[in-house]
Amino acid sequence: MLTPGIYSAYRSGIEALGANPHADIAATGTPAEGPNQCQAHLFVSTARDFLGDPSLQAEVFGSASLVVTCEDEREIREVAEHLEGQLTATLHLDDADLDQARALLPVLERKAGRLLVNGWPTGVEVCDAMVHGGPFPATSDPRATSVGTAAIRRFLRPVCYQDFPDSLLPVALQHGNPLHLRRLLDGEREA
Secondary structure, three states: OOOHHHHHHHHHHHHHHHHOOOOEEEEEOOOOOOOOOOOOEEEEEEHHHHHHOHHHHOOOOOOEEEEEEOOOHHHHHHHHHOOOOEEEEEEOOOHHHHHHHHHHHHHHHHHEEEEEEOOOOOOOOOOOOOOOOOOOOOOOOOOOOOOOHHHHHHHOOOOOOOOOOHHHOOHHHOOOOOOOOOOEEOOEEOO
């Protein structure tokens, strides 16, 4: 984990889940040896317990997962509706599950910034289509992503320069476009 604080929060989260009578430890990974390295944990709970115990709904950032077992499609949807904002949501399915997945997608689209089918959200590729963000609390600004070409918007603060002479404009905004940037002028792309 990147910092001692992130590691400490992870430890606190798995200790809370481990002490929760509504979460059973299903598996643990190899014990970690280095600083800020965590041991993976897998917990299991029921939909009834998950819905009745808000502490089970809190994110544990790191190599920890909570599997929520559901009795039927109604419980699956109810659990999905109670999720907080997430970076990702993954559906593991085959062709027989497509109608159920289609019915669940509107809920998941509101809950996560990246949706996957039969994959694992471990890698984040820096490309135009990548989104690594989501509704609060997954990110502080659900309109932004921290990866991909749209990520630059997170670090920009718009400033308008009106009626400025070239000598006072930043080079990238000067009328002659000395940096040969692709830009819009009066709503039209410059050649």
